[in-house]
Structures are given as C-alpha cells and as structure tokens.
Amino acid sequence: GDSVTQMEGPVTLSEEAFLTINCTYTATGYPSLFWYVQYPGEGLQLLLKATKADDKGSNKGFEATYRKETTSFHLEKGSVQVSDSAVYFCALKGSGKSTFGDGTTLTVKP
C-alpha cells in the first residue's frame, strides 16, 4: 500500500536559519503530494501541494518540488521565523485514501 516517510523530529532552529524537512513516499500511479501544518491545539491546514511530477508547490516562503525519480517531496524554507514553529505533515493522495507521515515538530528560537 501507499506510505509516507518523513524526517524524524524534533527539529530546533534559530530564527533566519534554513529549513529542510525530508519526505519520501511509496505509491502506485501518480499521487498528489501535500504538506500540512498544525499549530498547537488546532487542526491541520494545507501549506502547499503539487499534483504532478516536477511541479513546485509554494506558500508563505515554503517550497517543495515533486520529484518522481527520487519519490520525494522535501519541504524547504530559506529563512524561518518563530511563528513557523509547528508540526509539519507530509501526505499523499492517490486513488485510495490519503496517507500521512508521522509529522515533524519544528521549534524556531529567537
């Protein structure tokens, strides 16, 4: 079946540091790929998505590129802020149900 593996956390960075959270997937066919963000005590919100190979999703300074050859969808941001502290989930949606990674907790210190 489908699966998503993302970088284990927690990740702690200083403000303005570069962020990478790795995500790789296993799926049949051509799934859509997503990054969701969850702030404390809240539901998940869509951060960005990509629906086909080589697409780049971007939002709020975050980017991720759909790499079919490496089955990856790594999340990056050039300069993180304290307000980016949250849990980040990588997910895929193919022909079946959505599949989520286990989440990566990011803490950004001033």
Added chain:
Amino acid sequence: DGGITQSPKYLFRKEGQNVTLSCEQNLNHDAMYWYRQDPGQGLRLIYYSQIVNDFQKGDIAEGYSVSREKKESFPLTVTSAQKNPTAFYLCASTDRDGRNTIYFGEGSWLTVV
C-alpha cells in the same frame, strides 16, 4: 465562509459512557473522515464515508461508530468499548476528485475522567 465545524472543542467522558462528537461541513464535499491523534503522534484513520448512507472502517475502528445520514454531517460516537479514548479527534472532508486537498476541522479533545 465554507469550512468544517467540530463540536464540542473539549469533552469529558466518564467510564462506561458513550459520547458523540459532531462534525458539520458546508463545503459540499462528498467524502468525510475521522482521525485520531495522540499527543506527539501522527494521524490514524478511524472511519470514512465517501457518500451518504455509506461508510467504511479505517485502521482503528474498534470502539467507535459513525453515521452519514446527511451529506453535511458525519458524527462520531466513542463507545464504552473504546478502552483508551483520551485523544484529539479530527474531522476532515474532501470532494470526489481524489486528488484534491483534505480540509480539517479544528479538532475535539476528549478526556476520560
């Protein structure tokens, strides 16, 4: 604004009680889902429904029940058979196009007292 409304935000259950979590959406989505999230953990699928009057078990359905009598509503009942129900519960929906975004509610905290 369209979205998903979950209620209550906080709920306390005594041993042996059944409790029901409400989930309503005005996005006109066909598919709805219930997930459980334990502290510091990922999401686990409890039940899902792709159309009115039909639903399927997810990965951890034991001790839970659902109904889907209306397109807008997908309530989750946590029964007394669920021995460890303390968790954060998330309702979600998506439209029939399987490639689209999942939209989540704000979640409900259930605590056993």
